[in-house]
Amino acid sequence: MRDRIEKRMAEIAVIGLGYIGLPTAIMFANAGFNVTGYEIRKDVVERINSGKAHIVEPDIDDLLRKVIESGKLRATSNPADIREKDVYIICVQTPLREDRTPNLTYLESAVETVAKAMKPGALIVIESTIPPLTTVRMAEFIEELTGLKPGRDFYMVHAPERVMPGRIFRELVYNSRILGGITPESAEIAERLYRSFVKGQVFRTKSTVSEVVKLMENTFRDVNIALANEFAYLAHQYGINVFEAIELANSHPRVKIHVPGIGVGGHCLPKDPHLLVWPARDDFGLIRLAREINDxxxxxxxxxxxxxxxxxxxxxxxxxxxxxxxxxxxxxxxxxxxxxxxxxxxxxxxxxxxxxxxxxxxxxxxxxxxxxxxxxxxxxxxxxxxxxxxxxxxxxxxxxxxxxxxxxxxxxxxxxxxxxxxxxxxxx
Ligand SMILES: NC(=O)c1ccc[n+]([C@@H]2O[C@H](COP(=O)([O-])OP(=O)(O)OC[C@H]3O[C@@H](n4cnc5c(N)ncnc54)[C@H](O)[C@@H]3O)[C@@H](O)[C@H]2O)c1
The missing domain is CATH 3.40.50.720 (NAD(P)-binding Rossmann-like Domain)
Structure with missing residues (x-):
């Protein structure tokens, strides 16, 4: 496997071609790998194969056209097209349900698709943001479905995505990357893979650590924005402009207050704090209160x-x-x-x-x-x-x-x- 990765001979399947999956598939194709993008939405598959992206992101149309024309990337809705690949990279959505608990059905269905298609020795990467302990649970799920032993018969890694829409192609290359393996060998093989285009630092760790790291990052931002929003409320009580006050407070060398506003949105920030605390035994008041303030x-x-x-x-x-x-x-x-x-x-x-x-x-x-x-x-x-x-x-x-x-x-x-x-x- 290591050799096939180094020589760009490893065949890669990317599961889910949305905001994260499509740019990731393009990057691996651009690095010289043969990439098959597996996506359940047929309209998305058709659009991508015609060289047009269905998401807005700077440079995406040019980059996509290049890898479609070179034949390095092809999208499909047919699970037979991703059989016996060397690497599977799962990038499906992990939203919340109405009751704010994680909806992992997209992930479970993607993992099931991979389990049915994979061969022994494959590397499975989850890029989706997931609650702590999920990678290990998914490895066990694959074992149940295939009889293959995690860490021995297949490798598995959580490689959280930390890019920001609008700067995805730059950040995919230059951001640091956390690779959390179910075994050290899994993380080491994944590092070889990501090194094909990542120029930022690569850190290897355990999958539960990488899951928590990703969720802590967004929870940190959410809680800090909630504090800034609380300051915005206070500004109305005292008749001042909070932005002037924040600018002045931020002139202190150890203060960096975030930007208040009408709310916090997107696929990630409003859900990730819920994912972080969901599997935990105890309640975490500050994190939940921050969510309420921002909502x-x-x-x-x-x-x-x-x-x-x-x-x-x-x-x-x-x-x-x-x-x-x-x-x-x-x-x-x-x-x-x-x-x-x-x-x-x-x-x-x-x-x-x-x-x-x-x-x-x-x-x-x-x-x-x-x-x-x-x-x-x-x-x-x-x-x-x-x-x-x-x-x-x-x-x-x-x-x-x-x-x-x-x-x-x-x-x-x-x-x-x-x-x-x-x-x-x-x-x-
Ligand atoms: N969007 C971001 O900026 C961002 C940043 C960091 C991390 N993430 C995380 O990355 C993950 C993906 O987010 P996204 O924004 O790309 O989501 P998205 O909704 O844009 O894309 C997911 C794609 O997966 C497809 N899909 C769902 N189930 C599938 C299955 N079983 N098989 C094949 N395809 C399937 C969907 O049709 C969709 O096109 C999430 O966990 C998210 O939290 C997103």
Whole structure:
């Protein structure tokens, strides 16, 4: 196996071709391996094989076209096409259920597909973010299905993905990588594989450690954002601008307060803290409370909107509200767990009409002007770069009333003629 990896002869199957799986498949194909991407969505398979990516990510179309044209990457929905590969890399989604417990059915089904296709000696990598102890459990599941002994008859590793959408191709190469093996040999073989394109540091450890590391990273960010959001609430009580206060506090050499806003979204941050504590015996209050604070932020934006409507004597049920941005983060089309959607949901039954405009997201208004024409209020819910330099004087003329709520600190100075409020802006 080591030799086949070094000579780029190892055959790789990537399971799940989404935000993580497709770029990963492209990177291994680009490094010279023959890669088969296995994906249950047939529309995605067709699109990828025609050389067009179904996700928005800088450079992805050029890179994809190159590996499709060279024949190094091919996508399929047929499990027979991934039989007896040397390496399987699982990149399926690991979302939460309604009750905030992990939904591991995609992972279990992917592992089952791999177990049916694999040969002895294969390396199985899970890149998906998973609750602690899951890799070991999946290795046992494969043993049950195949009779093959983990660590002896096949290798298994958890290689958590730590890239950020928008910078995926750079970060795949330069980020450090944690490889958690069910045995040291598993991690060592995986290191040879990832070294084919990773230039960052590679750390080998146990799979339970890598599972916890990945989840701690996102929990660290979530808890810190919750603290910043708590500060934003406080700023409203004291009539100050939290962003000024944070900038000043961050001038201290040992303080680094995060950025508050309308909420925390995406596939990862809102779920990973739940995955971290889910298998644990005891309750972990701080982590759960941070989640509650962040989930509550769209309601603060709602309060600010209604407060502003009151100042112009417009009952909410008569208000037409335009929400700018549906993606969970700037310059992305990803709407998963988006606080913008949570905000829309929070107001939709209380106002006359909600319109959404997001230049990256299909199914929203065709143009900003169209969304704002005749609107009473506009709420910025995503920090897309284009929203930072809007000409409010001209846009304001399209509106029936001029209320502007900034949920993302993209408007530095309140524009003339608007009733302006912002999350954390107790004062402008
Ligand atoms: N998106 C990110 O920025 C990011 C960053 C770090 C880690 N992660 C983690 O990576 C994992 C994947 O996330 P994603 O954003 O790429 O998800 P995604 O939803 O974009 O992609 C998953 C893909 O897997 C496919 N799939 C599901 N079950 C399958 C099966 N049994 N066989 C074949 N294909 C199957 C789905 O159709 C989908 O296309 C998650 O665990 C996530 O937490 C994501």
């Amino acid at each position: 509550g932020m769209p309601l603060l934006a709602k309060d600010l909107l209604f407060e502003a409507l009151r100042t112009i004597n417009l009952p909410p049920e008569k208000a037409v509200v335009a929400v700018l941005g549906l993606a969970y983060k700037g310059d992305s089309d990803d709407t998963r767990n988006s606080p913008a959607s949570a905000f829309v949901e929070a107001i939709v039954d209380d106002v006359a009409e909600v319109r959404t405009y997001d230049p990256f997201v299909e199914g929203t208004h065709g143009s900003l002007e169209e969304a704002l024409r005749g609107a009473d209020a506009v709420v910025i819910a995503t920090d897309h770069t284009v929203f930072r330099s809007l000409d409010w004087e001209t846009l304001g003329k399209l509106m029936r009333n001029r209320v502007l709520i900034d949920g993302r600190h993209v408007v530095e100075m309140p524009p003339e003629g608007f009733v302006f409020k912002g999350v954390g802006r107790g004062e402008y």
